[in-house]
Amino acid sequence: MSGAPIRVLVADDQRTVRDGLTMLVGLIEGVEVVGAACDGVEAVELAQTERPDVVLMDLRMPRMKGAEATRRIRAELPDTQVLVLTTYADDESLFPALQAGARGYLTKDASAEEIEQAIRALIAGETHLDPIVQQRLVAAVLDTKPILDAPTQSLPNDLTPREAEVLKLIAGGLSNAEIAEALVVSPATVKTHVNRIFYKIGARDRAQAVRYAYQHGIA
Amino acid sequence: MSGAPIRVLVADDQRTVRDGLTMLVGLIEGVEVVGAACDGVEAVELAQTERPDVVLMDLRMPRMKGAEATRRIRAELPDTQVLVLTTYADDESLFPALQAGARGYLTKDASAEEIEQAIRALIAGETHLDPIVQQRLVAAVLDTKPILDAPTQSLPNDLTPREAEVLKLIAGGLSNAEIAEALVVSPATVKTHVNRIFYKIGARDRAQAVRYAYQHGIA
């Protein structure tokens, strides 16, 4: 399995990132960088002339967004796979990119080995997504899929109903005063609840409480 | 990072698979198999007494299905992650397992290295899914999420790399002083970053910043 080299095209508007990626990917054994585009239009053009196996695609680029470039490449070159390599994995970037036909999605935190693994996975016809992306997909699917069972959505901690309510509002970014107003109680009451919540979930401040809420599916 | 060993519990009804897994996983450096259950009921019981870091869970087991066992374990032991290791990745197995709180999903085709990677990913709080599962999730999401890409999907973000780094730590529940220590800068610098982040993402305090981070996939 070491025949022709894997041909890779790099597309990123930031010069340092583009050059760094070209260098990094070129060092991978059996991989050859056949071009570097600095925007979406150029990426599509280079893809058509070079017919690479994989395109490393940034999403935020001038002239043409990475998602649109991905769509065109996938439409015209079915054998060319697109590996998105971008800074953030927010829904507004993620879903259009997947919709456009990207089979891989990594953030720029990825190591060289991860990029290599992803490239090889795409060549093998697999999908390779950043763990965060996987997490978001799971969340999105569970959102839309009906709740198959789960009779009593048991709260992990022995938070009282009122405390759980307060925790949700904390996770919503509300201040103590705002929570008091929302629940029609005195600010002092809220403070009491908040302190008990912190004690129970092992949080030191609101920030940790928000983190806890999101990690435990309360928000 | 080579402190206490990772404690793993194996749950599978087939004796050869169970023993083989126990052997295989026990050979991984820094991993210790603390128990082997032959059905779902035993898996929950052993999880409660042993409090493992990761449970390798088969889905088709007598007495109690793996999905239900996963749900109970996740409800009572938030720090214990479940890695499903099953024969097939059909939707009828997959979605209930994810719904139940499994953070990892591999088929029994997986190599020892893949299992090791998955275990370490779960320990790190990440999600690790088989490429086929990733593919199915993408398909499921694109099914339910019609093309919703915004035409002028522009960037509300604009965070500098350093700011993004700080935001991640904020989302991790760290105080300014702790962030300063982690990044080896002065607390004053951290405060500057924090203020700029708040301005850019429209947050009023850390709690709202944590919320933002989780909702945008930064954490």
Added chain:
DNA sequence: CTCGCCCTCAACCCACGGGTTGACACCGCG
């Protein structure tokens, strides 16, 4: 080279948050 962005740091102010103690009313339960 110069401009602007990014990162760095310092000093100040004060409001809000976090911790503690103590109190009272309601309600279900044994």
Added chain:
DNA sequence: CGCGGTGTCAACCCGTGGGTTGAGGGCGAG
């Protein structure tokens, strides 16, 4: 009936966080 859990509220203290201003160095782009 008395007890414990829950929800409510108040006073206090003080630390951290949040906002502002100001300033200097590095580095890439024009």
